[in-house]
Amino acid sequence: MNELKLLRFELFANEMKLDVDSRTLSKMYLNFLGECTFLIPGAIDILPYLKEKYTIIIITNGISEVQKKRLEKSKIKEYIDGIVVSEELKISKPNPEIFKYALKKFKCHNKSSALMIGDSLTSDILGGINSEIDTCWLNSNNIINHTNHIPTYEINTLLELKKLL
Structure with a gap:
């Protein structure tokens, strides 16, 4: 790397x-x-709601020093329980090992209680599928899924998570 x-x-x-x-x-x-910290629209509105009920972990394929610095500077830092960075593990999404590591590290012993929410069909959704974790595709641009990676759920905005969860 x-x-x-x-x-x-x-x-x-x-x-x-x-x-x-x-x-x-x-x-x-x-x-x-x-x-640079770029938030997905609705993130700052949905995170307080999610934080009351769930453990929130970021799994990223980014560069460790960049991702950690971004999180520190971000308005969402207080809502995030942890971050798993592929560079540190030498494993990237969609490899199920990064998900296995995150589940173990944050003491999620039951995969059925986990949900991978992401905007990438090829890393987030496929990674969740490969890990036998339910997935929720954030399809903000309302595009047609031409892949074989079928998410458990699909939303167009993060605020839709209130109805889903």
Whole structure:
């Protein structure tokens, strides 16, 4: 992964004919990326409701330093019970091992009490399916699912979770 972080900036610098150190450029990029916090519409409204009833875990395929910094700076930090980052485990969604790790780490002994909510059919929903966990696809753009990854539930906004759960 570290090679990839540098290689993309080496390739970029070469393509743009820039005389820059790819390591410095990578560090700057990751630092700025960690400053950006983008919330899905409705997240700040639904999380207090969910937090009263459920343990909320983030499972992300992101870069650890970026994801943790984003969470620290985010308005939703107080509602999140934990984060599992693929870079730290060397396992990415949709591999069921990352879900197995998250369930064990946060003491969820019954898969039937877990729900994977995500906007990606190929990592979130397929990962939940591979892990035999119910899934809820956040289909904000109301697109047609042309994959074989069929979620247990489908919503268009996070606020629909109040009716679902």
